[in-house]
């Protein structure tokens with residue numbers, strides 16, 4: 001039925017698909033998940049395909065939930081050192097920042113909890129920021145079960161819940177606010193402590209206007225309020241780490257896992273040596289397949305990371321080499337089998353799969369490469385006796401689907417969890433004895449100076465999901481770049497070694513944390529207009545640099561301040577707009593600001609070309 005509707009009314013078909021998959025849901029949920037407006041849903045009702053009912057839904061956030069109170073755990077020696085340091089800072093009531101550098105599974109959360117407890121004893125309050133994806137009921141429970149007055153702020157609350165929580169905080173009825181990045185602005189008074197868990201995560205940076213990084217905002221806010229900031233991570237951002245070496249931040253280490261459980265052994269598999277099979281490259285090495293069999297036969301669980309969703313990440317013609325690209329964006333389209341469509345991961349436009357090659361009209365169209373959807377099929381054929389669950393933004397669209405998936409994995413109903421980076425963070429499942437990274441190379445070659453850092457972080461984080469129980473754990477990393485320093489250092493769990501090397505590179509080029517960057521992106525319908533405009537902007541910037549920072553251009557640090565580019569952005573076109581970019585590099589925030597001032601006016605007087613300035617950009621593509 002859906003397929004007949006699909007031809008004439010694709011939106012209505014989508015609504016039906018979502019309902020079949022997810023079951024009953026509220027009107028706003030349905031509209032948001034299916035990305036359809038009211039009229040499509042109403043038309044389906046008129047045609048008798050669906051019914052709308054009025055039902056009482058409790059909208060109170062913690063309605064009917066009871067949180068059993070728990071006491072402090074008796075802390076490990078390392079935790080004790082960290083807690084003591086933070087308590088001392090709190091009692092001084094002076095602004096300071098502490099980097100809690102603790103390997104995966106070292107019990108950072110317990111340190112936060114005991115620090116918060118001290119804050120409350122001292123008559124103050126605390127804000128805890130965690131990445132959106134980690135704001136699971138388990139996380140909330142850990143705070144709720146320790147403290148009485150906890151409010152929660154994140155994006156999936158209803159309007160009503162958000163406003164309830166906001167007033168609770170505003171009226172002084174909360175001691176602790178746990179939330180995603182915007183909770184840094186919570187109307188809490190007497191803030192004594194701000195905790196940022198997984199401080200390296202890019203979700204703390206908001207990439208749409210108003211652009212801000214909650215980590216930086218928290219440091220500024222804490223300075224105003226004489227509060228202490230605790231930044232926690234197993235893989236701190238190089239900015240934060242660097243600040244511990246120049247004395248701005250203090251550092252405290254948790255080098256061991258709780259109970260002295262060892263970090264898992266990591267095996268690197270050189271995929272260049274894996275034999276080619278008739279059908280092209282091999283996706284799963286013999287070693288990984290064998291390791292999976294071993295773990296599964298012992299009734300242990302396996303986590304597989306593939307940081308690419310969809311069935312096949314590009315579709316090409318084997319006759320003429322044509323690659324299917326989005327007409328509006330300059331990126332290749334991804335085939336999604338279940339939707340039987342090709343989708344642009346940038347503008348989300350969807351098209352049917354072409355029957356023949358649009359270029360040479362042959363029947364040579366083939367699906368290339370593996371995304372999670374295709375990997376799921378492959379693994380199911382190799383491991384038919386085990387339950388596999390795929391976790392990516394396509395399968396996790398429903399409101400509670402993430403939570404449901406995690407709890408069925410926790411219960412042991414699922415043997416293999418396959419997912420994108422969504423599965424790499426924070427999960428604490430003792431029965432996971434094997435983590436397989438199907439390709440460590442998805443980020444490494446991106447034209448972004450943070451590609452190495454992001455690869456290192458992702459590998460360490462996902463490796464950290466195993467060996468958390470008594471059965472130990474092992475990690476298998478498949479890569480075509482087995483000598484890359486991000487991969488080798490991640491394999492030896494050597495953050496300091498990685499940071500040393502990465503900082504050397506950054507210093508040579510004067511990239512952050514040594515210099516400051518701003519990225520100027522211009523976009524417009526006409527490529528020539530954009531190109532001309534950005535050349536003018538580059539000239540203006542160069543002039544400003546000569547005026548303000550003249551002497552800096554000579555001498556030892558020639559590369560400290562300047563303009564890189566302009567050049568076409570790595571993704572040349574998005575939604576029919578051509579994009580050019582340039583990067584301004586300066587030795588201090590003040591100099592950066594002075595230079596950028598020279599192009600301030602350019603923002604206003606142009607209709608054909610729009611300009612965006614991103615200071616401390618996280619994405620360079």
Ligand SMILES: Nc1ncnc2c1ncn2[C@@H]1O[C@H](COP(=O)(O)OP(=O)(O)OP(=O)(O)O)[C@@H](O)[C@H]1O
Pocket residue numbers: 073074075076079102103104105106107108109110233234258425426427428464
């Ligand atoms: N002092 C302690 N005694 C006993 N168990 C502890 C103690 N501290 C923490 N744990 C337990 O150790 C496990 C790991 O702790 P936690 O999740 O805080 O680690 P983490 O450092 O945040 O790791 P990750 O970076 O991987 O998320 C949890 O199950 C936690 O309950």
Ligand SMILES: [Zn+2]
Pocket residue numbers: 326327328329344345346347348349575
């Ligand atoms: Zn597109």
